[in-house]
Amino acid sequence: xxxxxxxxxxxxxxxxxxxxxxxxxxxxxxxxxxxxxxxxxxxxxxxxxxxxxxxxxxxxxxxxxxxxxxxxxxxxxxxxxxxxxxxxxxxxxxxxxxxxxxxxxxxxxxxxxxxxxxxxxxxxxxxxxxxxxxxxxxxxxxxxxxxxxxxxxxxxxxxxxxxxx
Amino acid sequence: xxxxxxxxxxxxxxxxxxxxxxxxxxxxxxxxxxxxxxxxxxxxxxxxxxxxxxxxxxxxxxxxxxxxxxxxxxxxxxxxxxxxxxxxxxxxxxxxxxxxxxxxxxxxxxxxxxxxxxxxxxxxxxxxxxxxxxxxxxxxxxxxxxxxxxxxxxxxxxxxxxxxxxxxxxxxxxxxxxxxxxxxxxxxxxxxxxxxxxxxxxxxxxxxxxxxxxxxxxxxxxxxxxxxxxxxxxxxxxxxxxxxxxxxxxxxxxxxxxxxxxxxxxxxxxxxxxxxxxxxxxxxxxxxxxxxxx
Numbered sequence: 346x347x348x349x350x351x352x353x354x355x356x357x358x359x360x361x362x363x364x365x366x367x368x369x370x371x372x373x374x375x376x377x378x379x380x381x382x383x384x385x386x387x388x389x390x391x392x393x394x395x396x397x398x399x400x401x402x403x404x405x406x407x408x409x410x411x412x413x414x415x416x417x418x419x420x421x422x423x424x425x426x427x428x429x430x431x432x433x434x435x436x437x438x439x440x441x442x443x444x445x446x447x448x449x450x451x452x453x454x455x456x457x458x459x460x461x462x463x464x465x466x467x468x469x470x471x472x473x474x475x476x477x478x479x480x481x482x483x484x485x486x487x488x489x490x491x492x493x494x495x496x497x498x499x500x501x502x503x504x505x506x507x508x509x510x
Numbered sequence: 511x512x513x514x515x516x517x518x519x520x521x522x523x524x525x526x527x528x529x530x531x532x533x534x535x536x537x538x539x540x541x542x543x544x545x546x547x548x549x550x551x552x553x554x555x556x557x558x559x560x561x562x563x564x565x566x567x568x569x570x571x572x573x574x575x576x577x578x579x580x581x582x583x584x585x586x587x588x589x590x591x592x593x594x595x596x597x598x599x600x601x602x603x604x605x606x607x608x609x610x611x612x613x614x615x616x617x618x619x620x621x622x623x624x625x626x627x628x629x630x631x632x633x634x635x636x637x638x639x640x641x642x643x644x645x646x647x648x649x650x651x652x653x654x655x656x657x658x659x660x661x662x663x664x665x666x667x668x669x670x671x672x673x674x675x676x677x678x679x680x681x682x683x684x685x686x687x688x689x690x691x692x693x694x695x696x697x698x699x700x701x702x703x704x705x706x707x708x709x710x711x712x713x714x715x716x717x718x719x720x721x722x723x724x725x726x727x728x729x730x731x732x733x734x735x736x737x738x739x740x741x742x743x744x745x746x747x748x749x750x751x752x753x754x755x756x757x758x759x760x761x762x763x764x765x766x767x768x769x770x771x772x773x774x775x776x777x778x779x780x781x782x783x784x785x786x787x788x789x790x791x792x793x794x795x796x797x798x799x800x801x802x803x804x
Contacts, residue, residue: 353533365525369518378528382536389540399730411666443520455672465515466522479669479726493514504514 352392356385359402362467366406367413369462370455372447374439376413384409403477406467410459449499457492460485628770629702629800632684636771636800638698639688642792643779646690659776660697661715661752661763664735668722674714679707690779696789697776700800708772712748715765719752733757740783746794747803751787762786766794769803 360381368377384405388395395401439447450458456478463474464485471489475482497504531539640647665673681702689695703711719739727733734756741751749766762777764786773793777786798804 349533349537352537356533356536360530361522361526361528364528364530365522368525369521374524374528377525378530382531382539385536386539386543389537390543392540407666411663411671439524440520443524446518446521456669461514462518465513466518468515479667484669496514496517500517502517504517 348392348396351396352389355388355396355401359405360385363402363406363409366462366467367409369447369450369466370410370458371413372451373413377409380409380413381405383412407477445500449496452499453492453495456480457488457495460488461492461496464489628681628704631682632700632702632771632800634684634686636700636796636798637684637686638696638773638775638789638793638796642796643688643696643789644690647688647694647696648690650687650689652685652687659754659761659778660699661765661774661776664725664737664754664763665718665722667727668718668725670718670722673718674711676703676707676711676714679704679710694779696779698793699774700771700797701774702771702800705770708767708770709748711772712750712765712767715750727756737763741787744787745791746797749790749794751783751790753783764790764793766790766797768794768797769801771797771801773797 363384364374364377364381367380368374371377387408388401388405395404398404450462453461459478460474463469463477464471469477471482471485474485478485493504493506634651637649637651640649662671665671681704683699683701685700686698687695688698701708719737723737725735725737727735736755738753738755739750740753740762741749743749744751746766746768749764752763754761754763760780762775762781762783764773764775764777766773766775773796775790775793777789779785779789781789
């Protein structure tokens with residue numbers, strides 16, 4: 346079944362990035378895992394179309410983010426996690442470093458956070474971030490600049506200025 | 511001096527240690543969703559705890575399907591291995607006489623003195639009826655659905671997904687789809703908010719709309735939607751009617767408020783503007799069954 350093989354490969358090769366994206370935005374690894382898997386299930390539900398997109402991963406990423414930022418859904422997923430034995434073991438505890446990073450990310454405003462995570466963690470270009478977030482490239486650059494400055498302060502580090510700054 | 515990508519890289523490391531479900535299990539979940547969606551679309555009685563994309567079925571028929579995302583709380587998203595069924599939604603030509611109230615919020619919210627009481631549930635009588643839309647329509651009360659084409663989703667494509675915080679102050683909501691076939695339907699979501707948040711949502715929506723008159727779905731210029739405010743404050747305490755044109759297809763979005771309660775409508779019936787307006791007026795009248803402020 347070629348479609349299934351195709352999807353399975355897509356899922357295996359992108360799920361870590363997608364969940365890292367959600368984790369970076371929410372600071373909740375369990376939620377990131379759950380929203381990511383849910384988003385891929387939705388992708389399979391309409392795989393015939395999603396697979397034809399320029400970036401199926403962007404589609405899944407958007408869905409996962411949306412699912413994860415639904416406040417009520419988050420509350421539910423926690424309840425589900427309690428009922429579902431084994432989930433706790435499947436999500437490792439964060440390191441001190443990771444806790445500091447996610448805490449810092451959550452303190453910057455969401456548009457900046459999204460831009461930072463898409464560009465620096467997902468490796469999207471400025472143009473790709475602009476396309477995915479629906480804003481001009483100049484806006485993305487401004488968000489990156491402000492977000493970078495904010496993170497530098499929050500993490501007490503000096504980060505290297507990129508060429509596009 | 512580190513690059514920021516190096517600083518953030520531990521996040522990738524953390525998620526790489528997560529144990530994900532097997533691909534086959536993910537596909538099974540997707541299949542379950544697909545089956546349930548088809549069941550809903552064919553009008554059969556549906557038994558489900560899974561979010562059903564009634565709206566998504568319609569969106570799939572469009573030229574550029576938008577991501578399947580929950581724009582409303584999904585109080586019963588299933589665990590992967592969940593057993594199906596509770597709470598079958600109803601498909602009726604008239605509202606059932608006794609339908610349980612819509613899902614209540616996980617926590618209660620205090621009521622501020624001097625403000626109209628916020629409903630703790632949305633009765634079916636507050637929802638649109640098939641007759642409000644036209645002949646040949648039936649209503650479905652599946653409470654878990656994903657509307658790909660909702661106004662919230664469109665705003666997120668516009669880069670304004672966070673245009674309001676009103677969602678955090680929503681106390682209860684209820685959904686209904688009134689449909690004739692896959693090309694003719696109205697999706698309605700009625701929500702009650704704390705204090706003045708229903709009005710605040712209207713303000714936030716009005717403020718953001720001028721920035722979102724043209725929206726490329728997923729950044730795709732071939733899936734470009736244009737939004738125009740075509741009417742305002744013609745019913746209820748306040749209302750807004752939006753015309754969306756995408757790939758030659760016209761549909762209307764509306765938000766109408768009565769006190770602390772609002773209805774969001776997506777009218778995809780081929781209606782003219784005046785017909786769409788009439789549906790919104792009917793929805794506003796129905797809302798009075800959920801609030802004492804009318």
